[in-house]
Amino acid sequence: MVDDIIRASDSSKGGFYFHFPNKQAIFLALIDALVPKLTTAVERAIASEPDPVAQMGAALRTLLDLFAKHRKLTKILLVEAVGLGHGFDDQLMRTRGSFARFIQGYLDRAVAAGAIAEQDTEIVAWAWLGAINETVVRWLVMGEPKRLEDVYPQLRTLLLRSVGADETPTKASPIQ
Amino acid sequence: MVDDIIRASDSSKGGFYFHFPNKQAIFLALIDALVPKLTTAVERAIASEPDPVAQMGAALRTLLDLFAKHRKLTKILLVEAVGLGHGFDDQLMRTRGSFARFIQGYLDRAVAAGAIAEQDTEIVAWAWLGAINETVVRWLVMGEPKRLEDVYPQLRTLLLRSVGADETPTKASPIQ
DNA sequence: TTCTACAGACCGGCGCGTCGGTTTGTGGCG
């Protein structure tokens, strides 16, 4: 594992352990570096749309686009990072939790705005997280669908329907 | 890991490797033993209901009840089994795939019966799988919700809505 | 010469799997 990183980065054990105290540290650093990028990208996409339903679509769109654009990185974070054991999964689960709360926040706002009916947004947030995660993981390990973005429309209507949001047919947005 | 099994089963290395050629074998044996039980239980629940929407509810209900009733076993299969590496994840993923196809089959039947609109049932099946899995895993590792069955109504309406099935308010079925 | 950044040989624990040996069960035989 560490040796893989060494080889891939064309470095050495000494170099690695000069920069990181241990193995998990590089994962945590990676998470700390990427999570803000991802969340800000999603937030910006959300801010660029007026109504909550369109915001949800934009958020999913940018998420899938980012994953598709950085497949290797995504695989590391969503597939390879799981099951390292030794209390490292906890950190991973905490990150998942923060994502779930992130989703939940916007769901709550959508409820407050009257865009969707009152409901247990925590359960919904985790269900959404799971649905998206499973879809992406499937794409990562089975290579299906060939292009992750292909599932976007289906997944979008699925998620929107699931909270009772009426599907407003918007024009297809470019992949940007 | 093997030593844990040894200790828990009050056995020995020799005894273990007399019955199983290697470590993964016991997991595969466990899967081979449990998956049929689970699927038949779900199938029976489905068969006992007339219309597709109620079938979906009954299926989810029995699934959650079984998971709740066998928490330790569920944790082994859904949490501890992941990330054993060495081409073992493949087997796990294949099992997930068969489950997804199982779900997809019933979705296709629901489409054929006109209970839900035509849609990409494969994507839906995987999304459902992910949503349920994430919910159960959350319950397993964070202990929330305290009782897994508590999420049933919410999750049920969420999943049904997601495929555009109109929620038919049925009387609460006993936990059986 | 001192400090930073790195190289890579080496160490040690952990965990899977093995292997020689012991116990337990079982059928045959006088």
Place this chain on the structure above:
DNA sequence: CGCCACAAACCGACGCGCCGGTCTGTAGAA
């Protein structure tokens, strides 16, 4: 019944590879 022979089931110390982490050395900059 008592005994033997053989096999099935089980035991646990050891081997050994893997992998995370350390330690010594060193090239180049200041």
